[in-house]
Amino acid sequence: MKNAEIVVGVDIGSAKIATLIGRIDEEIINILGVAESTSKGVRKGQIVNIDEASNAINASLDAAERMAGHAVDRVFVSMSGVNIESQNSKGVVAVSQPDGEISEYDVDRVLEAAGAVSLPSTREIIHVIPKTFTVDGEGGIKDPVGMSGVRLEVDTHIITANSAAVKNVDRILSSEAGVSVQSLVFAGLASSLAVLSDTEKELGVVMADIGSGVTNIAIYADGALSYTSVVPIGARHITNDLAIGLRISLESA
Numbered sequence: 277m278k279n280a281e282i283v284v285g286v287d288i289g290s291a292k293i294a295t296l297i298g299r300i301d302e303e304i305i306n307i308l309g310v311a312e313s314t315s316k317g318v319r320k321g322q323i324v325n326i327d328e329a330s331n332a333i334n335a336s337l338d339a340a341e342r343m344a345g346h347a348v349d350r351v352f353v354s355m356s357g358v359n360i361e362s363q364n365s366k367g368v369v370a371v372s373q374p375d376g377e378i379s380e381y382d383v384d385r386v387l388e389a390a391g392a393v394s395l396p397s398t399r400e401i402i403h404v405i406p407k408t409f410t411v412d413g414e415g416g417i418k419d420p421v422g423m424s425g426v427r428l429e430v431d432t433h434i435i436t437a438n439s440a441a442v443k444n445v446d447r448i449l450s451s452e453a454g455v456s457v458q459s460l461v462f463a464g465l466a467s468s469l470a471v472l473s474d475t476e477k478e479l480g481v482v483m484a485d486i487g488s489g490v491t492n493i494a495i496y497a498d499g500a501l502s503y504t505s506v507v508p509i510g511a512r513h514i515t516n517d518l519a520i521g522l523r524i525s526l527e528s529a
Contacts, residue, residue: 282308284340284351284455286333287463288445290318290489290510293332295340297348309344311336320489320508321357321463323444330452337453350456353445356463356492359438361399362504364407365390368429376424378411383421383428390432400442402460403435407500418499433501435462464492464504472496488512 283305287294297309313335317328341348367390371382383406391404409417411425420428442460449457467485477496485492489510495503518529 282346282348284348285354285466286337286351286449287354287466288318288321288323288329288333289315289356289463289487290321290512291315291487293318293336295336295351297340297344297346308346309340309342311339311343313339315488318489320510321355321487321506322359322441323448326444326448326452330448333448334453337455348455350458351449352459352461353449353457354461354463354466355402355437355441355445356487356490356506357438357441358490358506358508359441360435360462360464360504360506361437362433362435363393364502365393365404365432365434366429367391367432368427371426371428376426378420378423378425378428380421383409383430386428386430387432390430391434393434395436398439399436400439401434402437402442403433403462403465405433405435405465405501407431407433407502408498433504435465435504437462462492462504463487464494464506465501467492468494468496468501474499486511 281299283298285296292312292315294312298305298307313332316332317323317325323329337348367386369386369389371378387404391401408431409420410429411417411420411423412427446457449455464485468483478499480497483494487510489512491507491510493505515529519526
């Protein structure tokens with residue numbers, strides 16, 4: 277197996293840590309290993325105890341590695357928590373080619389321009405997601421590569437996270453688990469990509485991913501991600517309310 281063919285995802289939740297190892301064969305992902313461990317040191321999607329969270333993540337990774345028969349060195353990590361925020365932003369650049377043909381380089385430049393927003397020093401961008409492009413005043417374009425024009429604009433959806441939360445995740449994976457973080461992914465975005473169809477996104481849809489400690493929200497309109505948020509209420513709160521209201525144990529609830 278080549279490292280380039282292996283994809284590893286780690287989902288850090290309030291109730292469990294899930295790890296999935298897959299191998300990409302052309303356009304198909306074959307699952308090689310799946311494991312989960314009871315989450316510890318994580319509350320409402322945020323790491324509150326480095327040692328406990330590290331042990332839980334290592335247990336999940338080790339179990340998935342044993343099933344897959346493959347040592348993990350890079351992972352995609354999904355993160356959530358009330359520290360996640362979002363906003364919309366616009367970017368504008370001049371097309372770089374003399375003949376006016378828009379290239380991937382121009383798309384990267386306009387996305388970089390859209391991501392140049394003013395943020396507090398305690399926050400950092402984890403996603404700059406294009407909603408729609410505009411070429412010389414003509415809007416509603418999904419992919420401008422190959423088109424001709426002199427002015428390229430983009431409307432984007434930006435997802436940010438608390439810098440300390442990002443550093444804690446990176447520290448646990450890099451220092452404690454011995455793997456590098458290939459990319460951080462907002463858990464609500466990952467869920468929406470997994471369960472929503474293109475038709476649902478075009479018609480407009482609200483996805484609510486109810487976890488143990490939080491609920492991730494992703495709203496699509498006209499095929500584009502328009503709003504994301506994290507609500508600090510999850511299934512555990514419902515269980516607690518049932519236990520109190522019915523005067524029963526948490527296990528029974």
